[in-house]
Structure formats: structure tokens, C-alpha cells
Amino acid sequence: MSSAKIEFRDLSKHYKDVLAVSNFSAQVQSGRVTGFLGPNGAGKSTALRCLLGLVTPTNGSALINGGGYSQLEDPIRKVGAVLDSRGFHPGLTAKQNLKVMASATDINFSRIDEVLELVDLAGTASKRTKGFSLGMKQRLSLAIAMLGDPEILILDEPANGLDPLGIVWLREFLQKLAGEGRTILVSSHQLAEMQNTVNDVLIINKGVLVARGSIKEICQGGSLEEAFLELTFKK
């Protein structure tokens, strides 16, 4: 798992007249948890979607292990992603949603029970997801991301909608995954939580990278929230 790496090279994305991401360059080192921070509309989600091949960059590139996402062989085993709390059909049960994903590749169905156990959803595996709370949906999204036991995890606002108990659970979950040496890139607004979880930080504002470094370098003895506000709103 030590060779995993994510790289943005001069990434730019325009939507008609809107510049979502501008010449964004950064690296995410393997085996580390990197927080991807920025105000709403800063370009985080767009950059992550470019990385996952869902959005075509206007210029530049976003690479995983040195290549584009679409060039990965069996990508679900290399990269797991949570982009929003949707991504599964409300008319299907949690287990059926996972079976649909697993059967598209050669993942054994026994793995489904493992990931449901991992995210504490084993008890609700046979319930239709339309009745799921936002927190349960986030857990199911994480289960889908973990289905291929990937070495890289890309998580966009995984704490959205989680109650305090859920946030604690997510922190422990990410710390456990990080402890296994996985590379994790996580965007979040939960700055206090991020400070306890991440090794490195990327801060983006108005599509432009404004800071990068280890958590210690960014915080300089203060809190991540203070550093974030200083780097985004006061500039």
C-alpha cells in the first residue's frame, strides 16, 4: 500500500463563465490522511470529480498512481469514493445495492457482509434504503467505497448529516483505515474533527490552492479553524 499517490497537475475546470478550479497543483502522499478544506463553492468537489474521471478537466490533469482514473485496472479495488449521500437506489435494500456494485466486478458476495459489519449496518442490511437516515446513508456510502478493499479513499464531506455519535464513529473509522496504511483524501467542514484526524492539509479557495502542508505547519500552534479562517476569509 505504500506506493499509492494522488496528484493534481495544473488542474483547471471552467463551467461556461464560472471558474471552478484554477491551476490547482498538489500531491497527496501515500499512507497519509489528507484533509481537503475550503469554503462552500471553493472547488473541492469539482477537483475530486476530476480525479475520479466523472468531470473532464478544462486544462491539466488529476492522477492516481500516475495515471487517470479511467486507466486504472479494476478501479474499485484501488480507489473507494464517497461523493454524496446518494449513489444507491432507494428502492433496493442496502445489501441489494451492494450486490449490484459487486456483481459489476468480480467481488465475492461474502465481502458485502464484511463491509456492512464494518460500517455498523449489518442489522439493517435487508431494509430498503429509502427509509435510511442521512447518517445511515453516509455509512452505506462508506460501505460501497470499502467494497473493493481499496488502498486509496476519496471522501467528499463524509461527515455531512452525521449526529455527534456518528461523527465520533467516523473519526474512529478513518483513524482505523489510516492505521492500516491507506491513503485518504477527505474534504470536510468539520475542522475540529479534521484536526484530530488528518496528517496533511490542502486548503483551496475560489478554485485556487492557498495552503498545503502538514497539520502542524498549517496550524502553527493554533487551531485548524483559526488557520482556515485566516487563509480563506481574511485574504
Added chain:
Amino acid sequence: MSQLLQSELRKLTYLRANWLLLLWSGLFAALGTVAPIMILNSDENRLSGGFSGTSTPEGINAVFANAASGYLFALILGILIMTNEYRHGTAVGTFLVTPKRSTVLLAKLMAASMAGLVVQLFSFLMAITSGFIALTFFEPHAPVAAELLFKVFRAAAISGLVLGIVGVGIGALIRNQIAAVTGAVIWTLIVEGLVVAFVDSIGKYLPAGAITGLVDVDFGKNDFNFSIDNYLTPGPATLVLLGYAALFSLIAMRTTLRRDLD
């Protein structure tokens, strides 16, 4: 590809709504044969000298030609296969597992075609069975020729295979599920029906017109001045339908391959 197709078929079979749609297709097609039997044998129709009753081969033809009418549901199922991905956000997961979108599209087109075939075979069976049961109330009736059933079966099967694909193309073009389904229903039940009935020079090239040509059954002279001679013969009609399948496959490919998934 077989894994992807299996995944698509799982999506189809797991969803209760799809089974309900299949049931509706059967009821719709059954109504298509039962209602004409009731109307043709009604006193008003007999006394007014309108359509032939089911005691004549023309009347039987008019009844059983409708047994291929469930194709609207094959079209709707194709639309749902595509639009469900955008409506529920599952397109992201689908394309993360298989980033080569053309492969995903191909699996969807195959699944939709198979599903369309199942819909049409089921609705054909429902229509034929209901028609035979309804005819027992109006004995004696003209015999139902095996050739007639074969022609309608052929039309049902081909239209099912094709319209599932057309549905995926429509769904790729119009990602809003309600708009796509509503538009398809209005087009099929109203616009296309009127064009096929009254402007057959154009109508025979539309899907419903081509299916009518493929059914290749004449009702004899009647109030609507319908004559199968105004439609394409089964060979060209099949080619027209395959042309629609190719066109809408191309539309599905081009729109899905290029779009950003925001």
C-alpha cells in the same frame, strides 16, 4: 461485459416498480384484445354496420393485431434503466466501478433490449390468453389462425428488443425521468397514433407505423379506411425499427460519454 450485464439485470429484477410495470404491460395488452371483442360484438356496432364482428376473419384480425401493443412499456422500461441512474445518483457509482462509459452503455442497451423482449412476450401472452377467454363469450367466432398469432408474436418480439434500446437513448438524452416518461407516453399514445392513423405516408416510418407494418395483418374495409397496403412490408419495417435502435444507441453513447457528472 457479462459481469456488467449481470449487474444491470440485478438492478432490473430487484426493483419492485419494474415488476409492477411488467404487470401493467400485460393488463394494457389484455385490454387491447378484450375491449375490441366487446365493442365489435356490441349491438350498437352490429346495427350500425361498422367493424366486422368476431364471426369474420377481419374481426379476429382486428382483435389480435393489438396483442403487440405493450411496446410502450418496453420503451418506458428502457427510459427507466437510464434515468434511474441520474435520478438516484447511482450513475456515479456505476461509472466509478466501470469508468469506460461505452462499456456501461453497451450493457445497459443489452439489458434494456432483453427487458423489452420480456415485457413484450409477457404482454403478448396476456393479450392472447385474455382474447381467447373473451371470445368464449361470443361463440361462434371465426378461427384464430396460427399465422396471425405468429405475425403478431414476431412484431411483439422485434418491437420489444428495439424499443428497450430506444428507451435508453431517450433516457440518456432527457435525464429528467418524469419528463422523459411523460414525453414518451404522449408521443406514443397521442402524437404517433394520430400521425400513423391519418398521415400514413409519414406514419409508416415512425416506430408505431413500422410495428403495424411488421404485424402485417389486414382488417378489411372499415370506418377508418385502414389498409395494410399503406404500410411497409415486414422486411423493411424491421429494418426501420433496427435503424431506430442504431440511432438511439448512438444518441445514448454520444450524450453519456461526453457529459460531466456533477
